[in-house]
Amino acid sequence: MGSNRTGWLLLTPTLVILGVFGILPFIYVLWVAFHQWNAFGANPYMIYNGADNFRRLVFDTEFLESIWFTFQFGFFAVVSEIVLGYFLAQFLMRDFPGKAVFRTLHTLPLIVAPIVVGSVWRLMMTPSIGIIPYFLDAWFGYQLNIGSNAGAAFVVTVIMDIWHWTPLVTLTLLAAIVALPKDPFEQAQIDGANRWQIFWHITLPMIRPAILATVFIRLMDALRTVDEIWMLTGGGPGSATRYIGLHIWKVVFPKTDYGYGSAISVIVLYLTLVLCWLLYVGLVAPRNGRRT
Amino acid sequence: MRKSNPLLMTLFWLLLSIATLFPIYWLFVISVKPAVDLFTAPSVILDSFYWNNYAKVLTDDTLRRYMLNSVIISSGNAVLVTVLAFMACYALSRYDLAGKENIFFWTITNRMAPAAVFLLPFFLLFTQVFAIGDFRLYDTRIGMILLYCTFNLPFAIWTLRPTIDAIPRELDEAATVDGASSWQVITEIVFPLARPGLAVTLILTWVFAWNEFLLAATLTSFNARTITTGLSEYVTTTGTEWGTMASIAIITLIPAIVVFAVVQRHIVAGLTFGAVKE
C-alpha cells in the first residue's frame, strides 16, 4: 500500500527536528568530552586531552557510587510504577461508581511541576516538624530524618517518584489496553482459560511493546531526574541520593567543569543506550520479527 | 475477568485518591498559612485561612505573562509533537522503510541525554546558530516549542506506535481497495481508531512540556519565561517563599486540570469503543 516515498515524507519532519536538536548537540558534547575545559581553570579555554576524561571516570568513586545509587533508584521506582500502573489501568477498565472522577484525581500529581513536588515533599519531610515525621513519631515512635538517615532518604525519593509518575504508567498502559482487539479474549474465555493464563498468554504479549515503551520512558526519566531530588535532599545525606542527573548537574553548573561533565554524560548516555537496547532486543524484537 | 464488586472498587479508589491527593492538599495548606506557621508542629486540619499569598500572586502581571507563555509553549508543543508522532508512527507501522526499526530505536535515544550538559550546545544553537539579524531562537516561544520536541517526540513515537500497530492493517487495505487516498485512510480510518492513544500522548507530552524546568531556565530570560521557571524565583538564599510558591503552584493546577478534563474525554471515547464488543 502507498509508496515508500509517502512513508519517508511522513517521517521527514521528525528526522529533521531530532537531527538538528538531537544529533548536533550530541556531536558538540562528544567533542567537548575529549577536552579539558573549565571556565574558571587557570587556563579557561578548551585543551585537547584525548581520552583523559574517560580514564579519570573509571577511578572516580563519586561517579561510580552515583551510577550505582541511580541504578537502584531506577530499578525500585520503575518496577513499582509498572506493576502498580498496570493494575490501576486494568481497574480502570471495569465499571464502578465515580470512575471518571477517580481517573482524573489519579492523574493530578502529573501536573505538579517537579520543582514544586520537591519543595512540598521537603516541607512534608522536614525532620521533626514536617507532617510525615511528626506523625510517624507521634503514632509509631519512629524518627524519620531524611537529613541523617541515608536509607530513609533513598526510600523517600523512591516513594516520591512513584507518587509522581505512576499516573503516567497508568495512562499509557490504559491506552494500550483499550486498543487491544477483543477476539482473543473472548476465544480464551470460551476455551475456559483462567485469569492468570489470559494475562500471561494473551494480555502480556499483546501489550508488551507498550510496557516496554513505558519502561524506557520511566527509566530514562528516572536516570535524568534533577529538580525533584535537588529540592528534596540536594543529593544527601552524603551522596545517598546524588543520582547521576544531579551529579552531572553539580559537575557542570557549580563546578563549571564542562569537559569532564561531557565525558560523564557521554558514558551515561552510552550505558542507558546499552541497557535499553538489551531490553528492546530481549523483549520485543524477536517476537515481532522486527529486527532489521 | 470483571466480577469484582464495583463498590469495593470505589472504596479502593477512594483510599488511593486520599494518598494521591495528600501532597497536593498539603501544597494547598502551605499556600494558606503564613510563613511563621510553617515551622511549628503541624496539624492535618486547617483552622484558619490566610489569603495574602493568593492576593499577591493574582495581582502580579509578570506571573500572568509566565503563565500565558507556559500555556502557549506546552499546548503548541503537545499538538506539534502529537501530529508529527502520528505521522511518523503511521510511516513506521505501515511502510516498509529501509532501517526503520533502527530509526525507531534511535528516536528514543534523544530522550536519554542528561540535560545539564546539553544546555551549553543548546545555548550556542539558540544564540549563535539560529540567529538571523536581530532574531534569535533564544528566549522565544517557538524556540522552546521546537526544543521540547527532543524529549517529547521520542516519547510520543514510542507510546503511539503500539496503538497504531494494533489497528488492523486489513482496515486500511480494505479502504484503499475501495479507492480511498492515503490521506483519507489516515484521517478517516486510522485517526479515529487511534484516538485514545493520541489523547494520552497529547496529555502526557503537554505535561512534560508544562513541567520542564532546566531547559526553560537556561534558554529563556524575559519574553518566553515559563511559570515553572518562575517558581524557582521563590527559592532564594534569603529564604524560600514557600507560601507564594505553593499558591502559584495551586493556581497553575487550574489550566492543567482544564486541559486534562477536555482531553481525557477522548480516552473515555476510546473506552466505549473497546467496551462495545465486550
Added chain:
Amino acid sequence: MNMRLRMGMVALVAGLMASTAPAFADFWSDAGAKFKGVTLHGVTESTPPSNYIKDVLAPEFEEKTGIKVEIETTSWDQMYDKAIKDMEAKTGIYDMIYIEQDIVYAYLARNFLVDVTQSLKDDPSLKAPGFDESHFTTFANYFRGENGDLFGVPMEAFIKIYLYRKDLFEDPKIQEAFKAKTGKDLAPAKTHEDYTQIAEFFTEYGKENGLDLWGTTAQAHTGHPASWYEYVESVAPTFGVYNWGINAEKNYAATVENGGSMNSDEAKAALKYWLHLRDIAPPESAASTWTEVASTFAAGRAAQGLVYGENAAWIASDAEKSKVVDKVGVALPPVSDGVMADAESGKGYIGYYDGGAFGLPVTSKNRDAALLFLQYIGQDSVQSGWAVAAPRITNTATYDDPAVKEMDARLGGYYTMLKDEGKLFAGAPPFPFHAQVREVCASIFYKILTGQIGPDEGLDQMAQATEKELTNLGYRK
C-alpha cells in the same frame, strides 16, 4: 508587612520624593536622550534587594531617562549559569549582572567585567553628579581590581552574626537555673566554651520542660554546600583558620605538610566543636540550609545561633514570618584567643561578610547606558529607601538616615554593628576557583556529617582533594 508589599509602599514614597526633588533630574534626562530605544537587560537573584531594583529603581530610572530596563530575577544557580554562559559565549544578552562577592575574583580573572571607574573617566559626560565611589563602605573594596578601580557597584552587604533570644537570656528564672548549673552568669558567649555551655543548657532546659527549644542552630545540611559554608566561613575563622585553610602564598597549599591549614589541629578542633553543636541542635538541622536555620530561629526553636544578617533582619522585625519579633539580640560570634586581635589588625577575621554588586559584562552591547544605570543604583539618594525595604547597606550615606536609624533599633543594633564592627568580618577569600574547590570539599564534608568518615580523617581528605583539584585546574604548579 511583608517584603513585597512594603517595597510597593516604599516605591510610592520614593516616587513622590523623586518628583519633589528634581535636583539632578536634568542630568538623567539629558544623558538618557542619547540612548532612545535602548533596552537594558539584567540578571540577578530574586532576593529582596534585587527585587527592589526590579520593582522600584528600574521603573524610576526608566521614567527619568527613557531607557527601558528589564531585570530578570531568578534562582541563585540559574543566575550564575546564565551570566557565565552569556559572557563565555560572548552573546551579549546581559548588560548588567549580579556578582556575588565570592565569584568576583573568578570574573576578574577572566576579564569578564568592565572597569567602571576607568570608563567614567574616559567619558565624563556619562558621570552622574549624585554618584561618588568614595561614599561606598569598605565592602566596595572587594569589587576593586588590582589597579584599585571599581568593577561593580555594591548593592547588598550583610554580616553573619550571633543572634540570641533576648527574652530567654534576660528571663530571671532561666538566669537563676543557668547560674545554679554552671556557676556563671547567663550572657551572650564570648568564647567557644561558653557558647557550648549555653547551648547544652538550653537544649536540656527544653527537654526538661517539654518545650520545642534547643540551645543552638546548625546549618548542617547533608547534601547542600550551606553546611560547608557555615564551617569554613563562620566557624573555622573563629579558631584562627582563615581562607578555608588554603595558603595562596605557598602555591595554594591546603595540607599542613605543604603549608596550608585545612587539616590543622585548629581546623579539626573547630569541626569537632561545631559537630557537637549540631548534635544538640534541633533535629531538622541535618536538613537545614540558611533558609531552614532562619525558619528554625524565627519559629522560636533555638536560643542562639549564627544567622545571616539579611535573615536576622526579618526574624527581628517581620511578624508575618517570625514568632520572635523584638525578642532577639545581636552579638559578635564567640572566638578563640588571639582571633579578635588578628581580626583587628586585619590578619584574620571573625565571620562572614557577604554581599554582592551589579557589574557590567564586557560583552554588553549597551555599555554606556548600563553605566548610567549602575550609577543610578549607586547614588546616595536612593539608598535609604532601599535599606528599609531590604536590610542592606553599601553606602556610608545610609547609616545616618532617620528611617535607617529607626530600623536599626528594631534590629537590635544590627546596622550599628555593621558600621562599627563590619571590618572584623571578611568576604570569601580572593580565589578565582571558589565554586570548584567548594564542590570538591563539600562532598567529603557531607560524609563527615553523616558519620561515614571521622572528622580528622575527613579534613585530611578534604585538604588532599583540594590540592589535587587545584593541580587539575592548573593553579597549583
